[in-house]
Amino acid sequence: MQKGHFSKEFLEKIAAAEPQWMREKRLEAYALYESLPMPHTTEDDVWRRTVDMRTQDYWRRTRRYLRGLDVEKYAPSLPTNGGPSDIDVDASDEAASGVLVQVDGQLQHISKSEELKKKGIYFADFHTALREQPELLRDYFMNKAVTLETALKSGNIAQHNKFDALHGAFWRGGYLLHVPKGVSVEVPLRVFIKMSEADQADLSHTLIIAEEGSQVAVLEDNASTTSDASGLHSGAVEIFAGQNANVTYVQVQRWNRTVWNFGSHRAMIARDAQLCWVSAAFGGRLNKMNQASILEGAGSHAQMLGLAFTDARQHLDVSTAQEHISPHTTSDLMYRTVLKDRSQTAWGGNIYVYPSANHTDAYQKNDNLLLSERAHADTLPGLEIQAHEVRCTHGATAGKIDADQVFYLMSRGLPYTQAERLIVEGFFEPVIERVPLESVREELSTSITRKLG
Amino acid sequence: MSNELTIKDLHISVQGKPIINGLSLTVQPGEVHALMGPNGSGKSSLANGLMGHPLYEVDSGEVIFDGVDVLDLEPNERAKLGLFLAFQYPTAIPGVSLANFLRLAVSAVRGKETNGSEKDKLIPMREFRRELREKMQQLGVDDSFARRYLNDGFSGGEKKRAEILQLAMLEPKIAILDETDSGLDIDAVRIVGDSVSRLVGPELGVLIITHYPRLLEYIRPQFIHILLDGRIVESGGWELAEMLEAEGYDPIREKHGIKEEE
Numbered sequence: 001m002q003k004g005h006f007s008k009e010f011l012e013k014i015a016a017a018e019p020q021w022m023r024e025k026r027l028e029a030y031a032l033y034e035s036l037p038m039p040h041t042t043e044d045d046v047w048r049r050t051v052d053m054r055t056q057d058y059w060r061r062t063r064r065y066l067r068g069l070d071v072e073k074y075a076p077s078l079p080t081n082g083g084p085s086d087i088d089v090d091a092s093d094e095a096a097s098g099v100l101v102q103v104d105g106q107l108q109h110i111s112k113s114e115e116l117k118k119k120g121i122y123f124a125d126f127h128t129a130l131r132e133q134p135e136l137l138r139d140y141f142m143n144k145a146v147t148l149e150t151a152l153k154s155g156n157i158a159q160h161n162k163f164d165a166l167h168g169a170f171w172r173g174g175y176l177l178h179v180p181k182g183v184s185v186e187v188p189l190r191v192f193i194k195m196s197e198a199d200q201a202d203l204s205h206t207l208i209i210a211e212e213g214s215q216v217a218v219l220e221d222n223a224s225t226t227s228d229a230s231g232l233h234s235g236a237v238e239i240f241a242g243q244n245a246n247v248t249y250v251q252v253q254r255w256n257r258t259v260w261n262f263g264s265h266r267a268m269i270a271r272d273a274q275l276c277w278v279s280a281a282f283g284g285r286l287n288k289m290n291q292a293s294i295l296e297g298a299g300s301h302a303q304m305l306g307l308a309f310t311d312a313r314q315h316l317d318v319s320t321a322q323e324h325i326s327p328h329t330t331s332d333l334m335y336r337t338v339l340k341d342r343s344q345t346a347w348g349g350n351i352y353v354y355p356s357a358n359h360t361d362a363y364q365k366n367d368n369l370l371l372s373e374r375a376h377a378d379t380l381p382g383l384e385i386q387a388h389e390v391r392c393t394h395g396a397t398a399g400k401i402d403a404d405q406v407f408y409l410m411s412r413g414l415p416y417t418q419a420e421r422l423i424v425e426g427f428f429e430p431v432i433e434r435v436p437l438e439s440v441r442e443e444l445s446t447s448i449t450r451k452l453g
Numbered sequence: 454m455s456n457e458l459t460i461k462d463l464h465i466s467v468q469g470k471p472i473i474n475g476l477s478l479t480v481q482p483g484e485v486h487a488l489m490g491p492n493g494s495g496k497s498s499l500a501n502g503l504m505g506h507p508l509y510e511v512d513s514g515e516v517i518f519d520g521v522d523v524l525d526l527e528p529n530e531r532a533k534l535g536l537f538l539a540f541q542y543p544t545a546i547p548g549v550s551l552a553n554f555l556r557l558a559v560s561a562v563r564g565k566e567t568n569g570s571e572k573d574k575l576i577p578m579r580e581f582r583r584e585l586r587e588k589m590q591q592l593g594v595d596d597s598f599a600r601r602y603l604n605d606g607f608s609g610g611e612k613k614r615a616e617i618l619q620l621a622m623l624e625p626k627i628a629i630l631d632e633t634d635s636g637l638d639i640d641a642v643r644i645v646g647d648s649v650s651r652l653v654g655p656e657l658g659v660l661i662i663t664h665y666p667r668l669l670e671y672i673r674p675q676f677i678h679i680l681l682d683g684r685i686v687e688s689g690g691w692e693l694a695e696m697l698e699a700e701g702y703d704p705i706r707e708k709h710g711i712k713e714e715e
Contacts, residue, residue, distance in 0.1 A: 403507065408544040409554070411504050412619060413532035415560035422557065426548025426602070 004170075005075045006033075006201075010141070011169055012233050013078070019134055020432045025142065029168025030135050032148050036162040039288075040066035040118040047288065047319065048348075050155030058317070058346040058378040064284045065315045066343075069260055074201040074232035076172045095439070096219075097187040098123045098177075103194045103225070105173040105202060113187065121185060121216075122178040129176035138179060140207060142168055145238035145266035145294075154321035154350040156382060157290050163262035167203050174205035181242075188217035188248070188437060195259065198229040206237040210245040217248035219440060224256035225285065231255065233284075237265040241273035243297060248276040250440050254272040254447065255283035257312055263289045271297030271326070278435055281308040281316055282447050292321035295329035295357075306335030307431045307444060309451045310343035310375075320349045322364065324357040324387075335366045336431050338424050339375035340451075346378040351394065355386040362390070368373070369427045369452075371420065421452050455480045456519060456535065456626045458658060463514030465495075465502040465683075471512070472498040472684035479656040480627060487661045487669055487694065490680030491702050491713075496662045497541055499680075500631040504528055504538040518627065533562050535626030539616040539633050545604040551615060552599035555622055556581050562623050588621045592648050609636040617648050628652075629660045634668035646671020666694045682711045 004010040010418060011030055015023035039046050045059040070086040098116050099110040100123070116123060122133060130137055142148070148168060150159055178393040193204050202222075210216050224231065233255060241247040247267075255261055261284035269275050281287060293302035303324065310316050322331040337345050351362045368377035401423055407418035428448060435441050458480045465473035471513050472495045480486050490496050502509040502709060503516060505528040516523050526534070546554065560575045565619045575581075585599060587657075594614055604612055613633055620628055630649065650672050653659055661674060677693040678685045681702070686709045705711060 240469055402544070404544045405546055407504075407506050407528060408540070409546065409558075410528035411532055411538055412554075412558040412623065413529050415529050415561070416527070418557065418561070419529075422549050422554065423546065426546055429548030429602075 004078050006071060006166065006170060014170070014172065017182070021138055022130065028167050029148055029165045032160060033162065033169050036160055038066075038069075038071070038167060039063065039162060040069070042260075047158050048156050049159055051157060052155070052372060052380070054380055055348065061316065061344060061376075062286075062288065062317050062346065069286070071166070071232065073131060074199055076201045076203055095187060096190040097185055099174050100125065100190075100191040101194070102173050102204065104200045105195050105204070107173070114188070116185065119183045119185070119452070120180050121183060122176065123189065124176055126171070126174040126176060126207070126413070133176060133178070135207070137176065137207070140209060140238065140240065141205070142236070142238070145240070145268050146236045146264045152292055152294075152321055153323060153352045153354075154292070154384065156319045156348045156350045156380075157292065157321055161264060161290075163288070164236065164264050165332035167205070167234045167236050167264075170201075171203045171205045173202065177218060179210045179215070181211040182213045183211075184215040185217070188219050188439075191218065191220040193220065193222045194225050195231045195233070195255065196225040196229065199231065199236070200229070201232040201234065203234050205235070208238070208241055208247065208249060209240045210247045212242040214242065215246040217437065219248075219250045219252075219437070221252050223254040224259060227256045228258060229256065230258040232260045233262065235263040237263065239267040239275065239277075241267065241269045241275050241300075243270045243273060245270070245273045247274070248436055250278040250280070250435070250437070252280045252443065253283055253287075257283065257285055257314060259284050259404045261285075261287040261289070265289070265291040267293045267302065268296050269293060269297065269300040269302055272299040274300070275302045276305075276436055277302065278305045278440065279307070280444055280447070282451055284314060284316065287314075287316040287318070288400065289317070290319040290321070291329055292323060295322070295324045295331060296326060297409070298326040299328045300326065301329070302331040304331070304333040305431050305434055306333070307428055308337040308345065309340075309448060310337070310345055311340035311451060312343060313341070314343040316343070316345040318347050320347070321352060322350070322353070322362055323352045324360040324362060325354045327357055328359045329357060330361045331363070333364045334431055334434070336428055337366075337368045337377060338371065338427060339368065339377055340371045342372070342374045344376045346380070348380040348382065349394070350382040350384060351392050353385045353387045353390050353392065353430045358387045358389040360387060360390040360392070362392045364394040366383045366396045367427070369424065370398065370400050373426070421449070424448065424452060429439045456658070458536075458627045458660075459515070459517040460503075461515040461517070463499075463502070463516065464512040465498050466510050466512055467498060472683055473502065475514070476680075476683065476685055477637060478678065478685060480660050481667055482626060482656040482658045485653055485659045485661065485672060485674040486676040486678065487663065487674040488680055488685075489666070489680045489694070491664055491665060494680045495683040496664070496680060497631055500538055500541075500629050500662055502619065503629060505531055506513060529561065532623070532625075533564070537623055537625035537628045539613075539620055539628065539630045541613045541632040541635060543604045543616055545602070545607070547602050547605045549603050550600050551603050552585060554603050555585065555619065558619070559622055583624065588618060591651070592618055592621070593644060594618065610638070612640040613637060613641065613645055617620065617645055621648070621652055626656065627658045627660065629662065631662045632664070633661070634663060634665065643671060644668055666698055668695055679705055681706060681709060686711075
């Protein structure tokens with residue numbers, strides 16, 4: 001496969017077949033990308049806006065990890081002509097109303113159920129969408145949710161992000177899902193974003209637009225097909241839940257342990273809309289993610305469930321934001337992490353309540369379970385409240401596996417490894433039991449079991 | 454001989470402090486022993502040490518069960534041989550249902566390897582459910598009990614019943630009951646006492662550890678031992694329990710020249 005590189009020439013090459021506005025958008029992002037330092041080349045924590053003394057140590061750790069990154073080593077493949085080829089599709093037997101499979105930025109397979117077609121749901125890879133739905137993309141793509149200069153208020157998310165700029169300049173692949181007004185999709189859609197060849201860069205873009213009163217669920221898998229092919233993922237996820245819409249979005253990340261993983265995920269939630277958002281992270285060498293729910297409309301609700309399991313020398317750094325703009329909005333975040341070996345995680349969360357958002361009810365909780373003496377978890381909950389009548393609760397814990405729990409289970413005949421496994425499964429259970437889809441619950445349990453080894 | 458538990462000159466310390474100072478005791482299948490002693494006499498240390506809690510260090514002595522010295526074994530291996538400890542303070546395991554846990558535990562002690570996650574190593578679900586329901590009925594616990602997270606948010610009485618339910622399911626050869634009557638009201642003590650009495654038979658030896666003879670009204674032991682200062686100072690029959698009930702530990706302390714723990 002012919003490879004590109006992160007240069008202006010390459011940008012022009014991929015933009016050649018695209019509308020002029022997209023080319024300009026790419027160039028604007030490229031200019032920002034060029035102007036921002038690589039995060040590890042500066043003493044400052046460029047991932048966040050406000051200086052927080054508590055974060056000094058963990059920034060130092062993340063920076064140390066980043067030293068091994070050479071972005072120039074990676075690049076997306078060149079655009080190919082022609083439609084999807086026929087290879088693989090282990091997804092064809094899934095109970096899904098739509099299936100999309102992408103490997104190394106190339107669309108491999110897409111299928112849609114009769115239901116999707118009949119109900120006028122648009123589901124396509126991003127390049128096709130750019131041809132067929134240019135107006136929609138022009139309106140939404142990196143304009144409202146993930147933007148080059150963030151509209152977020154939370155101090156734990158930087159104003160400008162080098163990797164968002166990289167994504168904006170060189171995005172390739174991904175998909176658009178558009179659900180028209182009042183349409184309900186009963187069966188979830190499934191998306192498989194894969195990396196296979198070494199030194200690939202995956203810059204997939206996810207855009208989900210659920211119009212007023214619609215209902216949809218998407219399960220997205222990000223996975224490597226090999227255990228050792230090094231790669232770079234710089235992704236963006238944009239979710240729009242229209243008035244009264246009900247959206248479920250699940251992303252399960254299983255890159256192999258050599259992949260550099262960056263991403264910005266945003267959801268805009270309109271009046272009385274509901275979002276159930278599940279983020280599960282198992283893979284990656286270094287993960288630097290930020291995820292935000294913006295409760296724009298009165299009465300909107302976001303549930304953010306996070307589950308992460310790291311091992312070896314994996315490093316996972318996640319910033320979350322729950323931003324309440326309108327009154328009577330509710331958000332509920334629960335992140336649980338289990339760490340093995342010498343892995344390290346950092347979670348920094350923020351609830352931001354605008355002055356206009358009275359009667360906000362927000363909850364934020366992060367718990368970490370350390371299975372090894374050498375694992376390290378930082379947890380930094382945060383609140384910024386501008387309104388007067390709010391209810392915000394937050395909490396964080398980090399602790400080693402409990403020796404009394406282990407002894408209790410072993411005294412009943414379970415060997416150590418099985419006792420540990422049961423305690424880990426029990427630790428994740430409060431997150432898993434809240435996941436609304438049985439198939440996802442099973443998939444998560446399987447990934448946890450695999451990680452336990 | 455094989456199912457007898459023989460403790461020989463056992464010494465146990467916790468963080469360098471000697472707690473059990475040369476204790477010897479033999480429990481045969483079919484026998485019920487009561488080990489009585491005031492708070493601080495070392496009762497729970499003995500129970501935890503026998504089961505292999507890592508905090509309780511065995512300094513010397515032997516514990517022979519089923520022909521092997523169990524002190525060399527991990528707690529799960531002791532359980533597999535047929536030792537069972539009903540805890541004074543059972544630990545909560547949030548997120549793990551009693552039924553799921555018990556199925557793994559029963560499969561483990563009944564000799565099937567459950568190291569892997571393969572389902573065929575577990576006892577069949579239907580068989581397990583039938584057995585569990587039957588034993589829960591005998592104990593007078595509700596069906597919903599099985600779905601609750603293990604000891605998580607259980608009342609004192611529920612915790613003790615869960616311990617006895619596990620005892621009934623795991624069918625050990627020797628059961629050690631550590632203060633199983635503590636924190637229970639009189640009705641709960643009766644239910645727990647009756648349940649254990651039903652389990653006592655020629656296959657099961659029981660060591661009841663308690664500082665209060667209430668539970669013994671329901672499970673009549675043939676042997677009473679008095680533990681003071683980490684040693685058994687008196688052994689006898691029911692008359693010892695009656696004497697304790699009437700006079701307390703002071704006359705025995707005096708007789709053996711042991712000062713009351715501060």
